[in-house]
Amino acid sequence: MMLSSQIKAALIEIVGADRFKDDPVAISAHSYDAYIEEASAWAVVFPKTTEEVSAIMQVASEEKVPVTARGAGTNLSGGSIPAEKGIVLCLTQMNRIVNIAPEDRYVVVQPGVINGDLQKALSSHGYFFPPDPSSFMISTIGGNIAENAGGPRCLKYGVTVDYILGLEVVLASGKVIRMGSPNVKDVTGYRPAGLFCGSEGTLGIVTEATLKIVPAPKAVRTAMVVYNNLNDTAKTVSQVIRQGILPAAMELMDNEVINLIENHMNIGLPRDAEGILLVDVDGPEEQVEKEIHEIGHIAKNNGAGNIVIAHSKEQADELWKGRRTVYGLLSRLSPTTIVEDATVPVSKVPAMIRGCRKIAEEFDLKISIVGHAGDGNLHPTISTDINNKEEWQRVEKAIEKIFELALEMGGCLSGEHGIGLAKKSFLPMSMNLDTIEFLRTVKRSVDPDNILNPGKFV
Known part of the structure; x- marks a missing residue:
């Protein structure tokens, strides 16, 4: 079975012929994500507005045609693969930052906005959006919401659902519902936004999101801590947090990864280490300076063999270089x-x-x-x-x-x-x-x- 000429004509009437694709190249390009499986749809449609998404879903609902929404296709579990034949609804052209309201600490975006582009736009206002999956330079906000994305900073700042103030969602029927508000405190009825976040596009299609944003920290300090015993890494993490210090990130690399990085990059990581912790702390300058050294003392007391504290952004970037490239190295x-x-x-x-x-x-x-x-x-x-x-x-x-x-x-x-x-x-x-x-x-x-x-x- 394929899309009937009647359904195809209805979809083209909604989005135009240039945003309806059913050629083999377009079908193939949207048949996979970052997982290992592939599955082909009958067509790929690129809406630009909520109204278009609603109209597409009305057609799909009437004809019982499966619809798989997707963004940049960075998903690692096959969530954006069209497992059953139907339509791929690609939301990458719904990529407007609708409103930035720094005075009220929120931003309104369409689902196709790339996380990294949002960060750049917010930085000029002195703010940032904390969820930072490793794919943030290409992943979309809609995809981040669909998977409830996290990242290194979620230790301190939380995951995507913690920053959703409101959503606009198109249901399978084509009906458009709106939930939440720009207000940090809003307990009007149920909180369905938390249900849609992480639902992987199985409950509705997010067409607009109101997100909480956070003032950018005044300072960030980075430390690399080397261990000969993995148990000491866990002891360090627990004691740091028990002492009232909440780092922005605490990343772990095991011996296999350490040696992989050294084999390809030769940046001076200790090959015999059982594990390395990379730690970021952020906040006011004086607090950050105090906390990074306190973490160093805690790590030393918990068996750390070597501690390197970066004294500049360039040094911090050097410490993070291996961790940031590890998946690229593993793919080789x-x-x-x-x-x-x-x-x-x-x-x-x-x-x-x-x-x-x-x-x-x-x-x-x-x-x-x-x-x-x-x-x-x-x-x-x-x-x-x-x-x-x-x-x-x-x-x-x-x-x-x-x-x-x-x-x-x-x-x-x-x-x-x-x-x-x-x-x-x-x-x-x-x-x-x-x-x-x-x-x-x-x-x-x-x-x-x-x-x-x-x-x-x-």
Whole structure:
């Protein structure tokens, strides 16, 4: 089955022939994201307004045509792949920053605005939007909302849902609903924005977002802390926070990653270190200066072998260089790179890393680990070749073991990548059937024909 000539004509009437694509190149370009699977739609449509999205959804609803919304396609769990044939609704042309209101600490944006572009626009006003996924230079705000994106700064500042003041959403029927307001305090009825954030486009399509913004810190200081014992990293993180210091970021790289970076960049990282913590603190100059040195003392008392504190932005950038390029380096190791995502309590991070190493040995795989040590969100990254069928079977078993281990430790399936296609089969490991049925009940209530991003976790 393909789109009928009648449906195609209706969609072209809404967006124009130049924003309706059903040629093989356009279809292929929108058949994948940063996950490993691919699936082709019948057509790709590029709306520019809420009214166009509403009209498209009315057509789709009447004809029961599946619709998968997407932005830049940086999703790591297959959430923006059209798992069932239908329409890809690409929102990249809805890319206006509608309003910046620094005096009231909010911004209004369309979903296609790139996170990095928003940061640039806000910086001239002395503000920033804290959620900072690694893909922030290309990922869109709509995608960040769909996945409830996090990033290194979420230790101090929280994830995307913590910054949503209001949303405009088009439902499967084409109806447009609006929730929330620009006010920080608003307890008018339910807070459905928190439900739509992280729903991966299965409940509705966000066409406008009102987001809380934060004054940019006056100063930022960076430290690199080297450890010969992973347990000491967790002790440091816990004691730093217990002392009332909340760093902007505390990033962890294990020995595999340290040596990978040195092999390609030769920036002087200690190859024999079990782990490295990269720590950022921000705030008023005097406070930042005091806290970075206090963190150094805490780290030393908890077994740190070496502590390097940057004294300039250039030095800080040098310390962060390896961490920022690690996924690019990992992609060179093999034809396929699987960046997994699981969260455990901070105290369990060393045990989780050691567990992943045992899993790598058991299945004869190369697994490297980076993560957000401050909040326990780890990214075991598997270097493999999906075309090697025997090896891929071992990869699948290893991934299941990683999730089982995380859940045994009181963790969860995902800290920031979402469920999508990648983890939907593991959902019963994390939720009982009644909870899953509740999610399905919510889904059915707003999308009874299951046309919004079907084939995903609900």
